[in-house]
Amino acid sequence: MGTKTTRIGDDAPEDPEDLLPERSVLSLEEYLDMQAAIANRTRFEIVYRLSHADELTPTELDAVMDVDDSTLHYHLNELRDVGLVEKRVRTERDRDGLYTYYRSTVLGDVILEHGLEELIRRERDFREAYDSSRDGD
Template sequence: MGTRHGRATGEPPDDPSELLPETSILSLDEYLEMQAAIGNRTRFEIVYRLVRADELTPTELDSKMDLDDSTLHYHLGKLQDVGLIEKRVRTERDSDGLYTYYRSTVLGEAILEHGVEELLRREWDFTDAYDSTT
């Protein structure tokens, strides 16, 4: 183990940016932007649905979430800007025409599973630990 970040001593660093390794692909600010993006209820639900469905069209997302087109595309754009989702445009026309598909990135899946969903799972643990009826 390296000594940067106080890992050898188990102490946290003074500067939070030192929590990342020197070779980190993203900066602390970029990670925080991802957290802020998924902290919005609509964007959380979009990433949640994309992770579970693998990929969806905006039309499919709209039918599941009942959002107007401009609101949906605004949130899709925000999520794409921070790297939590990506889009793919089909090159072949199907019976309904050309489609744009969205899917979660690896970072989107990770922030969902190890961030928000982990906190939600811990809520169940807290409820069980402090349940006076058992």
């Protein structure tokens, strides 16, 4: 039986924890928690909509998403817990009687833009690079 040898490139640290800056604000586990949170379809859509709309109320989110109110609030809380979404509560009602607004944080915008959105945008490149039907055109 052969042995599997794993070689890390010269520019990549041996331990993934070493990717963090010397005085990182977040731990590797916290970054991984963010990645896991946005991997859920509903949470991805919430961050996507908030990132592209500045801020929305739960009522506005509910109007454009096909989820019930309790599910929406559960996912909003999950996203808040990992730092991808923030909640802003007004002290006075606005003209529609609404107090609570949500928006994507900088981390939410970055993980979306440079993570999943980038991967989706580059699908065409990946498909062409790995298309087995092409005979070295």
